[in-house]
Amino acid sequence: MAAGTRPRPRLDRRTWAEQALAAISRGGLRAVSVEALAVQLGTTKGSFYHHFTDRQDLLGAALDLWEQTHTGAVHELVAGASEEPAEQLRLLARETVRTAERDPVGLRLLASADDPLVATVLERVTAARLDVLNRLFRRLGHRPADARRRALLAYSAYLGHAQLAHSTPSVLPPPGTAARTVYLDLVLDRLVGPAAPSDG
Amino acid sequence: MAAGTRPRPRLDRRTWAEQALAAISRGGLRAVSVEALAVQLGTTKGSFYHHFTDRQDLLGAALDLWEQTHTGAVHELVAGASEEPAEQLRLLARETVRTAERDPVGLRLLASADDPLVATVLERVTAARLDVLNRLFRRLGHRPADARRRALLAYSAYLGHAQLAHSTPSVLPPPGTAARTVYLDLVLDRLVGPAAPSDG
DNA sequence: ACCTGAACACCGTTCAAGT
DNA sequence: ACCTGAACACCGTTCAAGT
DSSP states (O other), X not given: OOOOOOSOOOOOHHHXXXXXXHHHHHHOGGGOOHHHHHHHTTSOHHHHHHHOSOHHHHHHHHHHHHHHHHHHHHHHHHHTSOSOHHHHHHHHHHHHHHHHHHOHHHHHHHTTXXXXXXXXXXXXXXXXXXXXXXXXXXXXXXXXXHHHHHHHHHHHHHHHHHHHHHHOGGGSOOTTSHHHXXXXXXXXXXXXXXXXXXXX | OOOOOOSOOOOOHHHHHHHHHHHHHHHOGGGOOHHHHHXXXXXXXXXXXXXXXXXXXXXXXXXXXXXXHHHHHHHHHHHTSOSOHHHHHHHHXXXXXXHHHHOHHHHHHHTTTTSHHHHHHHHHHHHHHHHHHHHHHHHTTOOHHHHHHHHHHHHHHHHHHXXXXXXXXXXXXXXXXXXXXXXXXXXXXXXXXXXXXXXX
């Protein structure tokens, strides 16, 4: 259980960034403290500034790390799924929501959209995800404009769900229960269902 | 344009809280600095601690202020609307989204859900709003369990929309345009529309 | 009861001096 | 090239002393 104060193996950016990401996961952006991390890594604050220009610089490196592994996982998911778009959407919804409720970093970032650096990362991630959804809805037979609107609604619902999972988990049907499945089915039914008469 | 450094009119909690709320509106929670506010109010940091035990205490007072005026406005809105639940929902959606995109404080709080104090306020607001939606869907003829699910989806979509308005407004149809109306209509259609065959 | 001004603690940042 | 340790800046908090 003791922290690792080893015989100083000459630290690099990567190690600091990993430690910072772990700190974000535990306590959010505010937990990224140069002083605290230096102690954890058995070095000094002064040493830190040889690898990074800034605390912001460190945050940027940590967020890059997260973005890489995170978006990689999403791509694998969609690629490895069935050919059927409806099935892909169902899988995406289930897995993506599960991840959002588990990956503490994602939640922390949503909760710190304040920070300009975080905002930049979230923008990139948002654009990529809307694109995935957009294509799915088009393959489901929706016209371009309608597909965009549905993608937007789907992603809004996803974001809001993540937010609720973060702030008020008690109002959500618990993950892994029948109630959760029923809820997910309703959401998917609402998202992919036929448009109102006026549109057809 | 100069800040008001008047002949010191003996400050009270209210004045500090209002100033703090203004600071949140401008720059988020991090903009609430005891030192900066003291300067703005033409007094000293030491004086601050005669009215508040803490910076947290000040934040709490500011959030209380916001919560009061904010929830008051929502109640007025629903009360003054038509009797027709579908019409009430449409009005609620339009106004509530419009407010979310304008009220900087609401956005800032969403972006600082990190803070335990903010989390508490958001929980209360969430519960109240889910309740309003829940009742609306029941009056629209949905069974209790279905109404709860639809309220949850509606509120998730609302939260996600607010989040996007904050982080990536460019992906949203601009407020006040035809595209926005079309989008809102789609969302409402999806939310209130009949359930899939398996449910009926 | 309310305020001031100086002090302290904490942490990001800088820098001269070491290997 | 990388590290240390001391210094400084900033801001939250405390407190003795004033009115």
